[in-house]
Amino acid sequence: MDAGTPQRNHHSQFDLLRQRRFLPYFVVQLLGAFNDNVFRQAIIGLLGYLAIPTEQKALYTQLAPAIFILPYFLFSATAGQVAEKLEKSKLIRITTAMEIAIMSVAAVGFVLQDMRVLLATLFLTGVQSTLFGPVKYSILPSVLKPEELTGGNGLVEMGTSVSILLGMIFGGLIFAVAGALGPWAAGFAVIALAITGNLVSRAIPAVDAGAPDLKIQWNPLPESLRIWRLTRQQPAVRNSVLGVSWFWFFGTVLTGNLPVYAETVLGGTPTLYVFALALFSVGVGVGSLLCEKLSGRTVEIGLVPLGALGMSGFLIDLYFARPLASSAAGLDVAGFLQQPGAWRVAADLTGIGLFAGFFVVPLFALIQSRTSRNTLSRVIAGMNIQNALFIVLAAGAGIAAQSLLKWTIPQLFLALAIANALVALWIFTIVPEFAMRFVSWLLVRTLYRLKLHGVERHVPDEGAALIVCNHVSYMDALILSACIPRPVRFVMYYKIFRIPVMSWIFRTAKAIPIAGAREDPEVMQRAFDEIDAALAAGELVGIFPEGALTKDGDIAAFKSGVEKILERRPVPVVPMALRGMWASMWSRRDSRLGRMRVPRRFRARVEVAADAAMDPFQAPAEVLEAKVRVLRGDAA
Template identity: 75%
Template sequence: MAQDKPNESPATGTPPDSAAAIPAGAQPVQGPGPVTHSQFGLLRQRRFLPYFTVQALGAFNDNVYRQAIIGLLFFLGISSEERTLYTNLAPALFILPYFLFSAIAGQIAERMEKQRLIVITTAMEIAIMSLAAIGFLTQNMTVLLVALFCTGVQSTLFGPVKYSILPAVLKPEELTGGNGLVEMGTSISILVGMIYGGLVFQVAGTWGPEAAAASVVALAVAGNLVARTIPRVDAGAPELKVRWNPIPESWAIWKLTRRQLAVRNAILGVSWFWFVGTVLTAQLPTYAEINLGAPERSTSLYIFALALFSVGVGIGSLLCEKLSMRTVEIGLVPLGAFGMSACMLDLYLARSGAAPATGLAIAEFLAAHGGWRIAADLTGIGFFAGLFIVPLFALIQSRTPRGELSRVIAGLNIQNAAFIVAAAVLGVAVQRLLGWSIPQVFLALAIANAVVAIYIFTIVPEFLMRLLSWMLVRALYRLRVHGVEEYVPDEGPGLIVCNHVSYMDALILAASVPRPVRFVMYHRIFEIPVLRWIFRTAKAIPIAPEKEDPALMQRAFDEIDRTLADGGLVAIFPEGRLTADGDIAPFRAGVERILARRPVQVVPMALRGMWASMWSRKDSRMRRARLPRRFRAHVEVVAAAPVDGTSASAANLEARVRELRGDRA
């Protein structure tokens, strides 16, 4: 039977059994204001609420305007052929500026103070919507389409600042919650804007053009007034020289998005989200009529289906903060991806042919066979899409240097536009050229989504590794965290020291700290087949005792120092081995060796409740092999104020950790 050693490790106190977290990357700057303990608390703070309101009003107004144009076509009695021409031309005019001007917009957003830029873009919206109002009042489609193109230009300028502002005003532990609110707000604003824009001509009757004109101008003015209350947010790269030639700059910005593998593939994931969303939502009007049984020329079931999807996105986006425990938890991305595929597959299976009856109202559709199942699938697709998209945006923001983020977002917008166009073209092509039904399109999309997800996660296995860690921690423990948000530095180097109780300690800490952490582990554990790819992916630092492999030990200290020099977090367990009796063993001198070389601040942490949980050494080996005695144990992670690295010693750090842990081993 194998010995419990090699739990012994060198002087650093490195745990051989530790897993590791995602590697450190560029961190966002600390925003003003206190940390909120709920994402909804952000809606009470000036650093977030005005920005959130502006972006929601912008999304709302864009969709009111586009739907009001369609309403005007019916109001004027234009033939179905002309309506089809306009409805196909409108999205093309809106998205064209993203190709033409995103590179310039990204540079401007990088160079300018962000609040000023938002005020400028919302002022542009007032001018554009005033032109649109003239188009409605004169019932001139040419003017309306010109204004729509200008709206695309304005959205292109606003796009890079929409997401690059978040790391400047939110702390790392607030990024997931903030992005969740933004995605929820955008999704609901789009839905409500489409409903309002579609109803304005029906409700106002002969005053429809006047009502549409007044609505879009009033919303633009409201957005500009709110934008003026956003606090000042410094430019990311004020010294940047704007280059106005869009073609070479688009190429340069696209290359900027590919510098880091994880960011590159997160951007690919976001663009794929837009591809899936475009294919899905583009089919909903016809799907509602043919497959759901909606009355001819009625939009009630279409709006209902769109509402289910949008509400699902909103719920999934908001739930990300709770599921991730306020960290940038990319383990939710695979869960979201495969959940989307499962729901789309079930949507096909629920009804692969035409509706059994036509002319159905919403209540009649739900009462019909499979109605509730289809509704659940549409909501589920949106829900898992929210779990998919929010961590990707948070990852892009947290790992991209602040001086490049606006340009990276601009590059993302260019790629998104390309994916949206490809989705629209492909959706039409497979139906007209291959004769696919809409349920068959959904089936193909489910399969393609799974294939793309597997491709991304194979290239960057960090996503799947984080999913496994996330599932293990939340399945096996009930975790509470105290002081971590307050005391772990938002950016810059830091060393975390903690007591060592079980084989799950590193995963527990990784799930509790909002920043990426690199853990150190005994090299023989690091090289275990099968597990080795997880450790390498997580960039764990292997180490050996000096008497066993002095060269490896030196390389480990060099790597620790390099990580700290790059502004990352490193976590060690200075006891050097798992506790055998529940008590904290003396801290070894390795921590002093690290601090002598680079005296960074040290964050003491303590694990409480782990001794009585599974995978500790409380029981004999035979008893540990049986069903765990404390499944879903209550576990706490407690942090204290950082200690200055110039004065920290193994003894006083041990005393701090003992005090934090108290008598709850």
């Protein structure tokens, strides 16, 4: 196990693939993405097979993406409401049954070799995808625990990315392999895949509707605006939605220009384009899967700035890797890899995808974790509308840059890298929580190796609770934040709250500064009021009842403040303990000068233990102190 990641009882995201609550849904969405791309590539294959003018083929090729994406503008608002109102497994069965009917019509279009039927079917496929989109992501918080959201989203993004790639390859090969039987083979393939998806969907367990009493508004224009406004109610969710839409803009510009880039810049054949796309797709899949490992099974939005930096960095390097058109032509994959700089290009394409996975998976997880269950489907639908708009803008921007500004594709990629860095900087400036989590994630993973005991089992998935823990170092709050799946409002001594650099992190994390009654009674009273308000709002609040850092490594007597909090707002109390922090950086074991050096054991091993939540009426300070002492044991 990677030493920089909290260990959580050896659970893995791949465990979800053995569980009925996730596996059938996962397979259905894989089959849907695969079939969509088989169908679209088979249409392109049929165009090459038909004896029609080149201009007409070009028109159909340009029309197809617009026809597919149009339903997202027209029907996302309705789809979001339907996904909110209906039981989710039932809706998935309905959409997969629709797919069978739609693909049956598509099969007729293939056999008749009628592009008008196929384009009409492509529109209907877009309608079906629009209806499935909101339930695809809104179902996850209902079937996964908070600590599983990042891993579950990582699997979904990995599966989608790989399914799209394999679907494009399979669909592109149908006419090449089947020849004259290609139209029949294409029709059979899309129907068989649709039927398989519907059969698998019947194994998905029932998932309650988010808002069963919702009255559906059928007028798409005002409802689209209303749903889009739902995405903007919370700053972090609003900007996560913006980040996901930007991911689609970025991906559209990159992948939309890869075919010409592979041919004119890399000197390759269409096979080389598929190889380049495969590198990017595999990178996205690997990055998506790594998110759980790097985040320690929390919704770690600190990975988002890391992803943005990596995307821009590798894309800039791609510009310098092959700045001029290749002198070679007609290269297959093997021939290309023998060219100077080829492996650098391959590494850049994979790296862009890898960091794109780091970028987008935590955004999806944050949207799901911070949005109420009775509005999540509509928020996803609003995001889909915005995504579709960004895809159209990306296509237009790419065309304008090349036709009006006469940019080469490497120049377009360089501009995209710079724009990506600027957009990310803007998002992180207006919502500093992203940058704060990145800094705290970097600090904790650089300085410590964490091992967890019972944290995911005993910290409640929702609702108010009070976290109590021993206080050993200035880093305690950051370490606990890195271990607990939900955001925690930490109460901390006001002088620690004011430490340079750390103060910015604490303020952004909405920590609550507190002072002793003799030092500043006004600060103390304000702290108790903020604690009560946070608990009343269903949040987690973390306190260190000793009132100060330990001076000798032992646990000091817990003060009565914890009892005042529980008397005013009785909520479950979760006892936790830090082990191994006394010998680490920023404890009081050393002098002030010694405190600022790296730990004697670089990347010190630290353990975090939690026990079952206690009844607030049976949790006086001395009982909590005894419980935390037992949890900590001898590992100061």
